[in-house]
Amino acid sequence: EADIYQTPRYLVIGTGKKITLECSQTMGHDKMYWYQQDPGMELHLIHYSYGVNSTEKGDLSSESTVSRIRTEHFPLTLESARPSHTSQYLCASSAKYGDTYEQYFGPGTRLTVT
Amino acid sequence: AQSVTQLGSHVSVSEGALVLLRCNYSSSVPPYLFWYVQYPNQGLQLLLKYTSAATLVKGINGFEAEFKKSETSFHLTKPSAHMSDAAEYFCAVSDSRAAGNKLTFGGGTRVLVKP
Numbered sequence: 001e002a003d004i005y006q007t008p009r010y011l012v013i014g015t016g017k018k019i020t021l022e023c024s025q026t027m028g029h030d031k032m033y034w035y036q037q038d039p040g041m042e043l044h045l046i047h048y049s050y051g052v053n054s055t056e057k058g059d060l061s062s063e064s065t066v067s068r069i070r071t072e073h074f075p076l077t078l079e080s081a082r083p084s085h086t087s088q089y090l091c092a093s094s095a096k097y098g099d100t101y102e103q104y105f106g107p108g109t110r111l112t113v114t
Numbered sequence: 115a116q117s118v119t120q121l122g123s124h125v126s127v128s129e130g131a132l133v134l135l136r137c138n139y140s141s142s143v144p145p146y147l148f149w150y151v152q153y154p155n156q157g158l159q160l161l162l163k164y165t166s167a168a169t170l171v172k173g174i175n176g177f178e179a180e181f182k183k184s185e186t187s188f189h190l191t192k193p194s195a196h197m198s199d200a201a202e203y204f205c206a207v208s209d210s211r212a213a214g215n216k217l218t219f220g221g222g223t224r225v226l227v228k229p
Contacts, residue, residue: 004157031215040123042204042219043158059218090157094215099165100146100208101215105157 003027006091006106013081014114021076021109023091031101032074035090036060037108043090049074081113116141116207118220126226133192135223137179137205140186147188148206148217149179158204164188175199200227 004025013019025032030051035043035058045058049068063085064078074093078085090108094101121136139145146165150158162173169181175198179190188205202224206217 006157009155033216040222040224042221043217044219045216048216058216092157099167100163102160102163103158103215103217105150105159107155107157110155 004091004093004104004106006089006109008109009107010110010112012112012114015080015082017081019078019081019111021089021091021111023074023076023106024072025074025093025104025106026072027093027095027104028071029093029095029104030071031094032068033092033094033103034058034064034066034074034076035092036062037088037090039088047076081111083113086111086113116145116209116218118205118207118218120203120205120220120223122223123221124224124226126228127195128228129197130194133177133190133195133199133225135190135203135205135225137188137190137220138186139188139205139207141207141209143209146208146215147179147181148208149173149177149188149190150204150206151175152202152204152222154201161190161203195225195227197227197229200225 007022034047044060046062047066091106092103094103117140148163149161164181172178205220
């Protein structure tokens with residue numbers, strides 16, 4: 001069973017505030033990902049990392065930034081939150097099983113910007 | 115480029131009836147295919163995956179999926195629905211030749227199970 005944690009689970013914050021969404025995993029996985037998911041919609045990859053000091057932007061453009069200073073930690077930061085950032089943010093990590101990597105997801109952070 | 119299309123954003127089934135969720139993919143290289151389930155206010159959980167071994171893949175909770183290359187499909191089925199199957203289901207594809215397993219997801223299908 002994968003152990004991947006996200007905090008906070010729910011966040012309501014005003015426009016212009018700086019926020020950091022935390023993601024941690026205890027499996028020692030090198031690869032980690034951030035997805036954005038609007039209600040009833042598919043997941044879109046916004047950031048990924050293949051290891052410490054490695055970060056890349058995903059398929060969906062995002063004003064957020066990420067860092068990967070430690071293997072187990074992959075925080076996402078919004079310098080100035082806006083209502084358009086309201087969404088659910090899911091963190092994942094992956095490991096290789098057999099032929100391919102399997103991604104394990106955290107429970108998500110539901111962000112509301114007022 | 116890869117893409118996934120899930121036909122039907124909502125499916126309603128009676129308890130005990132067959133569950134069939136449709137997924138078609140587009141990929142220029144041999145794909146790896148996945149089905150995930152998401153319960154309310156939770157992350158995604160892997161149900162099953164196809165990686166070019168057997169075309170009929172069995173997963174958790176009684177689900178299975180069949181890879182059909184000629185139809186570019188990977189439909190998910192369960193013979194008998196249970197109330198606990200009510201959730202959202204996502205089909206995803208990744209490039210078998212790329213490192214790191216970036217996933218492209220379909221739009222999801224929400225399953226409602228009627229007693």
